[in-house]
Amino acid sequence: MAEVKKLGTVTIGQAPRPDVTPILERHLGDRVELLQVGVLDGMTKQEIAASLSPGPEHYVLTSRLANGDAVVMAREKIAPVLQQKIDWLEELGCRQILVLCTGVFDGLTTKKARLLEPDVLLAPIVAAMVRGMRFGVLVPLVEQEEALAEKWRHCGLDPFIAAASPYDFREKQALAACMELKGQADIVLLDCMGYTEAMRAFVARHTGLPVILSNALMAKVISEMI
Template sequence: MKRKQGFKMHKLGMITIGQAPRSDVAPIIERALEGRAELVQAGALDGLSLDYIQHHLSPSPGEYVLTSRLTTGESVVISREKIQPLLQDKITRLEEQGIRTILLLCTGVFPGLHTRSAFLIEPDHVLPPVLKAMSSGRRLGLIGPLEEQKNNLKLKFSPYGLNPEFAAASPYSGSEEEFLRAAGQFKNQADLIVLDCMGYTETHRELAAHYSGVPVVLSNALIGKLVSEMV
């Protein structure tokens, strides 16, 4: 379809808890957008060195553990409590640029994030009810990045009556063998597998589906399809 002269393309803000641009995940979201919106990326850790991140933003005992990717390709383990102010600052800055829809590129839980009036899409609010409807009483398997995240990742599903089995394999630092081992834990143990991190790719989905023999949901692709209806 030919655009009318003077047509102004919508913008979708996408904020990673790591560093932008996310060359690994952005193509998945852009495919879902089908050219209807320009993707504007920002990262909570933009401009910060690996040394600074490791010394100032690593989790202390009892803090909510997250992991993400830097533009160098390195992975980092970070504290939600320590990065949330940085994340909120990026949200505010995107909204100040006039961006009306902002996607958080993380499936973790972030209480208190807000905008003035823009739509803020937080995957942890979207995925559990959608997966509840999709699984319909079937056995659910969950692959997340780190073993330390097991309880937090499972807890967000419990209000929806879901009690998924968990296996850990990082999309950033894990090997293909580790990922296949995680997927293999669900052979004959799950009817549906969820890749519960926005850093997994289509390659991870295909590997998990092939090795487990059951359908696999790629969280970022599912969220991308839903968000594409808002731009």
């Protein structure tokens, strides 16, 4: 019988992630035991707002709490806690650790485990897939648009970006984003690990375009590594 390997996952919200976990399990099957931790585990929404809220100078991130509520944080404030969670998963025996965020983090490290960062792995893959096409990107927050556009410009792309949150889903906002993308893109990336297959179907239906789901692509990449 094949050995079941441990895959540690770190969400920048609270674990477990019922939105992302089924997508990972579909592609990884029973070869992997998922150990899930979250940067915000044990914190209340009020505590998060008081200590982790972004200012105008911060790189803005969003995620979800265990009860499904959306929260907004500063990357610079959560980065030290994220590193602590990575260290803990490595101590638990995880030899591969997945960060459940497509945002850009600098300086995350492990001792021996392989750190799987969507920003590092997915960006060059997606860039190769969409080269020569009009590239549309859906992000959760308007406040993230410029930072994430810069990420893709580093890959040689000039994306058209629209915003609609997977955590605080509003159909009117999502439809407006789809209409923007429909006129400006040939293919769309859902650039957040919180988007689901249902959201992919929604965007595909209302734009008529092929849609790349970040967490599904990440799960497929990881499945080839395990």
